[in-house]
Amino acid sequence: MKKRDLISKRVKDIPPSGIRRFFDIIASMDGVISLGVGEPDFVTPWHIREAGIYSIEKGYTSYTSNYGLLELREEIARYLKVRHNLDYDPERELLVTVGVSEGVDLALRAILDPGDEVVIPDPSYVSYTSCTVLAGGVSVPVPTAIENDFKVKAQDIDKRINPRTKAILLGYPNNPTGAVMDREELLKVAEVAQRHSLVVISDEVYERLVYGVEHTCFASLPGMRERTILLGGFSKAYAMTGWRLGYAAATEEIIEAMMKIHQYTIMCAPTMAQMAAIKALKDGEAQVQEMVAEYNQRRRVMVKGLNDIGLTCFEPRGAFYTFPSIKSTGLSSDEFAERLLLEERVAVVPGSTFGQCGEGYVRCCYATSMAEIEEALERMGNFVKRHRTQ
């Protein structure tokens, strides 16, 4: 009898994560300095942890509203008003999600019909393309390049739009490049979205991690609130990756659609994490600023260090990544990362993991201690000396 195919074609066609292979190798090695993982090396500030612990002690162990605790939604609404002068109705226009990860998935599933296209800057965060495909859509990469500091140009988006295009998915500050788009550049993207009646999904999980520049919230641009699904979270700014909490802000119609999926698949985000997030928003600003100041120092050391050893690196203005060119070694980004790990025990992520335009680059995360960054730079310097071809 013919063996039945158990796994759906859609899932089979998704390539395995390029990052996972490296973590399997790292797990079997000692003395590795990891610039690989994209998460804060800080633990969640104590008073925020305490709020989570206290919520358990008080017995807040049941489900919350599908939308999330109203008190948390009110805090998020207040935050968006204060930071971006945006008005969202906490009862109808905000949804608390299991991280921005769930927000990306819900946003795409809520708006896409089979074959709808989503325009996505390349390179970008790995889940955008896979979630688009899982939602039945087609991802259309828009190349970005070091010559423009990896910012996406509105005219390049415009060229890729056709009647099947439904949305633009932006993630700035960007993972993996650290690029930040300024207001003028985003206004041009907004004009394209307006002209073609597109939805803009804006992943702003790194909005607080910017250095010497302003973050512009896409929904705050004229006319954009009505067509933007704004995704925000707690993982990066408050060092809360493990709590799994984020939110989506959009029109009632879109939030209602996202909520339909969320209520059947997730029910609600973890209650203790929601209680901790209330504390973070009410009382976490000082710690955010301390962590940002620390990241900024590490960023400077890393950018200078990479350029000094011959890995040309543009100055990233956001998130906690540098994205140096490794072209001087003649190695592909996959080869570079694998050999650097085996020869010098430093883990970085091949740029090609994040899209074709990432080839020739590697992602180095500086959310690690200064001592480790300095040691990693020394080891990378030795590696480059041995492999330099130019």
Ligand SMILES: Cc1ncc(COP(=O)(O)O)c(C=O)c1O
């Ligand atoms: C651009 C981007 N979006 C979303 C996420 C996921 O965030 P969360 O922990 O809120 O699910 C990450 C995590 O690395 C990210 O880099």
